[in-house]
Every structure is written in structure tokens, then in C-alpha cells.
Amino acid sequence: MFEERLRRVQSKVQEALDDALAFHAELPVIHAMRYALQGGKRLRALLVIESARLHGIHEPDVMPAAAAVEALHAYSLIHDDLPAMDDDALRRGQPTVHVKWDDATAILAGDALQTFAFELCCDPILGARRIELVAALAKASGAEGMVLGQALDIAAETAPQPLTLEEITRLQAAKTGALITFAATSGAILAGADTRPLTAYAKALGLAFQIADDILDVAGDPKKAGKKLGKDAAAGKATFVSLLGLEAAKKRAAALIQEAEAALLPYGDRANTLRDAARFVISREM
DSSP: OHHHHHHHHHHHHHHHHHHHHTTSOOOHHHHHHHHHTSOOOOHHHHHHHHHHHHTTOOHHHHHHHHHHHHHHHHHHHHHHHSTTTTOOSEETTEEOHHHHSOHHHHHHHHHHHHHHHHHHHTOGGGOTTHHHHHHHHHHHHSTTTHHHHHHHHHHHHTOSSOOOHHHHHHHHIIIIIHHHHHHHHHHHHHHTOOOHHHHHHHHHHHHHHHHHHHHHHHHSOHHHHTSOOOHHHHHTOOOHHHHHOHHHHHHHHHHHHHHHHHHTGGGGGGGHHHHHHHHHHHHOOO
16 A cells, blocks of 8 residues: 555655764754654655666665655755744644744754755765766755745745746746655666656646645645645635636646656556555645
8 A cells, every 4th residue: 555655664764864863963953953854744755765666776775865855855844934934833733943943943954954965865875876866956956946936935925916827837846846856756867767757757746746735725624734724825825726726726636647647657567656656645635
């Protein structure tokens, strides 16, 4: 079952992250880093591991990259939650880092997790092409990826008109999709293989993921989400749901999952876990 596979990945990745931080000094910023690394779906880590498996790379040999993508993701969540960004008090059902500590500690913990991710990607076990992986992670997380997406999101809050569907798609392709694309193509990068099928898969998956998030923001259970819902609607921000309507948004997400599955045809049954991951994205409740 996919859920069992995901739980195993969650456990293994958490173990890898804990081990990597085990010998750091007992400082508030380190405690905040460890705190931010607890929980989460670990979907991005699973994409790394399954992408590697498709290319003959065993799970232990790619675990530093799987841990790295989760460290990078945790950094982005810490910073997104800050008062100057999305100003959220809850994340994964727990107080956000700046609430539990303070803004300065949260900023530093996020900064440290970002650089920690690159440190993990430099692990020699990842092989001779790890510098290409580092470059791909930098592109996904920087001014062409997550940072661009967050900047566009902030700018949209004061824009004279709500974003169009095309503009939201561009925003989310950077903010959410870029790191998902990195995760899904990492195995191909490390193997020196063609990344195009997995890039197509990841782009459809990333957009479906965000549409599902928008759906959950208006129709989800706050207890399962572990964070406050309905903030975008309250702020008058355009979302896939506000522009398409709830039912049309669901249909669009389902169509994107079909696109993602079709992109995996070159891999046959070996990509079944990635197909399951795509279906999970639009069936999840949190």
C-alpha cells in the first residue's frame, strides 16, 4: 500500500535528519531547526527516493538528497509563516517557529536549514554528479523558483487587481512546483539520465498539489490540516478555486493527475509508486 510506503519513508527520512543534526551544539537555533523538521507528509522525499529507484540507485545511496529536500522545504515553511510573509501561528498542528521562539530565531533557523540542505547534497555517497544536484536545488529554491514564487505571492497582496489564472499558475509553478520538480528529477540527474519524462510528471503533479491545497483551504478540516484555513478567501486573494469554482478546480486537478501518470509511461510498472503518489496528492485530507 502507498500509505505504508510513505510512512516508511517518513520514518527513514526523519532518522536521517535527526542523525545529521545529532552532533550540533545545544543552542536555541538548533532546537528550532529540529522542531521544524518534525512531521510532514515527506512527499518530496519520497519523490527523490522513487526517482532514484527508477534509475537503479538504492535508497541508502540517495537518502542525503531525500533529507535535503525536506530540510529545504522546512526552511521555506518557517520563512513563509513569519509575520512579514504569511503571518501564520500554526504549522502541522503546532505553534510556528517564530511563535514558539521569536522572529530572529525563526529567521536564523530557516537560514541554517537552507544551507544544511546544500550540505546534505554534497555528501560523497551521492556520487560524481552531486554538483549537478546542488545546482538543480539552487535553481529550484532561488530567484527562479521558490523565492520568485513567494515574491509574486507577496506582490499579489497589494496588486490593484486579483491575479489571473495564468498569473497564479506561474506563481505556483515557482513557489510549490519548482521543489517538487527537483525532487522528482533528482534520481535522473544523479544517474545522468533523461529528465524530461519526470519533469513533465512533476510539473503536472506540482500544479495539482497546489490546486488540492486551494480546495482544502475552503473545504478542508482545520484539525486535519494542522493550520488555519480560509486565509486566502478572507484576504481576497485569487486562488484556483476562486477563479475556477470548486467543482471545476477538482476536475482540473484530476486532469493534471492523468497528465502526470501519462508522463510515466516510459517507465512502465516500475513507476507505480509515483503513480500512487500522484493520486495521493488529490485525495489527501491534510
